[in-house]
Amino acid sequence: MMRELYKKTKQLFPLGDLTEQRHDLVFVSIPHPFLSSLLRHLRDKEGFSHLVLLTAVDWLERGEFQLTYLLCNRSKAWDMGVRVVLPREGATMESIHTLWPTAATYQRELKEMFGIDFPGSPGVNDDFILEGWDDIPPYRRDFDTLKFAEARFTQRPGRESLDPAQHMAKHHSDGS
Amino acid sequence: MKKELEKRTIKGPDGFEFEVDPLTDYYCDLPPTVQTPAYTRIIESFFNWARSESLWILGFGTGCGAIEMRPLMTPRFDAYRYGVQWRPTPRQANLFVISGYLSVKTLKRVIRSYEQMQSPKYVMGLGSCTINGGMYWDSYNTIKRLDDFLPVDLYVAGCMPRPEALLAGFQELKKIIRAGEGEGANEYAKRFEWYKKNQKRTIHDWDMPDYNW
Numbered sequence: 001m002m003r004e005l006y007k008k009t010k011q012l013f014p015l016g017d018l019t020e021q022r023h024d025l026v027f028v029s030i031p032h033p034f035l036s037s038l039l040r041h042l043r044d045k046e047g048f049s050h051l052v053l054l055t056a057v058d059w060l061e062r063g064e065f066q067l068t069y070l071l072c073n074r075s076k077a078w079d080m081g082v083r084v085v086l087p088r089e090g091a092t093m094e095s096i097h098t099l100w101p102t103a104a105t106y107q108r109e110l111k112e113m114f115g116i117d118f119p120g121s122p123g124v125n126d127d128f129i130l131e132g133w134d135d136i137p138p139y140r141r142d143f144d145t146l147k148f149a150e151a152r153f154t155q156r157p158g159r160e161s162l163d164p165a166q167h168m169a170k171h172h173s174d175g176s
Numbered sequence: 177m178k179k180e181l182e183k184r185t186i187k188g189p190d191g192f193e194f195e196v197d198p199l200t201d202y203y204c205d206l207p208p209t210v211q212t213p214a215y216t217r218i219i220e221s222f223f224n225w226a227r228s229e230s231l232w233i234l235g236f237g238t239g240c241g242a243i244e245m246r247p248l249m250t251p252r253f254d255a256y257r258y259g260v261q262w263r264p265t266p267r268q269a270n271l272f273v274i275s276g277y278l279s280v281k282t283l284k285r286v287i288r289s290y291e292q293m294q295s296p297k298y299v300m301g302l303g304s305c306t307i308n309g310g311m312y313w314d315s316y317n318t319i320k321r322l323d324d325f326l327p328v329d330l331y332v333a334g335c336m337p338r339p340e341a342l343l344a345g346f347q348e349l350k351k352i353i354r355a356g357e358g359e360g361a362n363e364y365a366k367r368f369e370w371y372k373k374n375q376k377r378t379i380h381d382w383d384m385p386d387y388n389w
Contacts, residue, residue, distance in 0.1 A: 127381075129279075129281060129317070130280075130281070130317065131280065131281050131284070131379075131380075131381050132280075132379065132380035132381025132382075133380075134380060135316075138316045138317070143316070145314055145315065145316045146314040148316050149309075149313070149314050149315060149316055149320070152316075152378065153309075153318075153319055153320045153321075153378065154320065154321055154324055154374075155308065155309070155313070155320050155321070156307065156308040156309075156320060156321050158308075159308050159309075159313065161313075
């Protein structure tokens with residue numbers, strides 16, 4: 001059971017609460033300085049040999065970025081997500097490309113889309129999808145994509161947009 | 177500028193050293209010129225008929241619409257029976273189907289590929305993304321109007337259009353070419369400055385020749 005794994009690991013690392021999504025998918029949080037040692041422990045001792053993904057959430061109101069490292073134990077078909085929280089200002093995180101070389105690609109993407117730096121990660125400052133980007137990173141929630149699109153691209157006149165909520169309300173009141 | 181585009185000295189296998197400037201050495205960058213029609217109407221009409229029956233598409237998929245090309249190539253819809261076929265390189269193609277949303281990064285590759293195609297050449301915009309941005313109308317990274325950047329002969333509306341719509345589009349394009357109105361390449365040459373201005377306004381890290389072929 002993953003709960004036993006959690007109890008066992010908690011004696012070694014300052015883990016936060018356990019979130020059980022399914023019997024084979026759980027999430028734990030940990031303060032970010034302990035992250036790479038926890039991941040190394042899970043990889044080498046607990047069989048979580050596969051990094052499924054590394055992704056970020058922008059909690060703008062709290063002034064935080066949350067990173068999720070999703071690991072997979074293939075022999076037991078278990079998934080575990082490890083979450084860390086970073087301050088949003090000058091967000092920097094330790095690179096884990098030494099644990100999984102594929103992490104470098106995720107880290108390069110996070111640098112471009114969220115502006116989270118991973119010093120020492122190979123090619124982290126290279127352009128990934130955006131070339132010649134000169135605004136704030138577009139996945140940050142304070143980036144106004146509509147305003148940007150209107151300023152950067154010419155629109156063809158005559159396009160109509162309907163507000164989904166109003167449109168559906170009207171649709172229902174017609175009885176159709 | 178990217179490192180591989182910088183001017184540098186290269187030592188050949190025979191020990192001879194020479195200087196290479198990738199931006200000017202690898203491609204001809206003379207601006208495009210307007211191709212004048214054949215000297216009589218009947219010859220030009222014959223040429224246009226021949227052109228319309230040989231639509232060779234560049235195998236370049238920009239967005240989700242590229243998936244519509246596979247059923248067209250295979251027996252169910254079989255576009256080859258209409259004289260339409262796909263080619264792997266711009267040098268062998270004369271029709272560029274912009275298949276769906278076009279990101280700024282892809283636009284750069286599209287412009288280079290389009291310019292390397294031989295005249296007369298045609299552009300078809302596929303799906304609502306090429307017409308007005310479609311569902312990506314507020315996206316930070318896709319262009320909203322294809323005809324700002326390339327001369328478009330024909331749009332096929334839909335999200336995504338079915339292969340039948342594309343086949344109808346090919347037939348329509350043939351009519352346009354036979355009527356002598358498939359003048360995209362000449363249009364591009366005539367309004368070259370305007371197209372370049374739009375392209376450079378959108379592509380901020382312009383690191384390629386203004387025209388290359």
